[in-house]
Structures are given as C-alpha cells and as structure tokens.
Amino acid sequence: MGDEYEYGVVQGSLKLKKGRITKPSKSKSKKSKKSKSSIAQETPEEPTRQVKTEAELKHEQMLQKRKLEQIERQAQKSYRDRVKEFNEKLENTPEQHDMPRVGG
Numbered sequence: 001m002g003d004e005y006e007y008g009v010v011q012g013s014l015k016l017k018k019g020r021i022t023k024p025s026k027s028k029s030k031k032s033k034k035s036k037s038s039i040a041q042e043t044p045e046e047p048t049r050q051v052k053t054e055a056e057l058k059h060e061q062m063l064q065k066r067k068l069e070q071i072e073r074q075a076q077k078s079y080r081d082r083v084k085e086f087n088e089k090l091e092n093t094p095e096q097h098d099m100p101r102v103g104g
C-alpha cells in the first residue's frame with residue numbers, strides 16, 4: 001500500500017462502492033401532478049394585466065429617446081471618421097505597460 005502512494009499516483013481501476021444504486025420512485029411526483037392539474041381545472045385563472053406607472057413609462061420613453069439620439073450620432077459620422085477618432089484617442093492615452101522614468 002505504501003508503494004502505490006510513493007509518487008502520488010495510484011494505479012489500477014477505480015474502486016466503486018458495491019451495491020445497487022436505485023433511483024427514487026416517481027409515484028409521489030405523479031400524485032402531485034394529478035393534484036395540481038385537478039386544482040387548475042377547478043379554478044380558472046384570470047389573465048393578470050400589469051399596468052405600468054407614470055415613472056416607468058417616462059423611463060422607457062427616455063431610454064428610447066437616448067437610443068435614437070445615439071443612433072443619429074453614429075449615423076452622422078462615417079467609418080473613416082470613427083476610425084480616425086479612435087486612433088487619436090489611442091495615441092493620446094499612455095500605454096499601460098510603460099513605466100514612468102524616475103530619477104535621472
């Protein structure tokens with residue numbers, strides 16, 4: 001036994017637990033499904049309609065307005081202009097891996 005663990009490697013097949021592994025019976029779940037379906041048939045559910053508040057409606061309108069403004073801004077610039085601005089932005093920002101020179 002000490003020989004097997006000498007180098008941290010155990011050779012051979014996996015040793016599984018002996019005995020049968022059985023799945024739990026589904027008789028309980030069948031009963032619960034029947035009872036749920038019978039309850040659903042007895043009580044008709046009314047479709048619930050959620051009404052949005054003024055604040056929620058205003059919030060959605062503002063989001064839609066901002067989205068339209070952003071689309072308009074992007075449509076005004078050509079691809080070349082966007083690439084040019086991006087390159088300028090990259091030139092102006094310092095590189096992350098550059099170390100500032102300290103001392104002389």
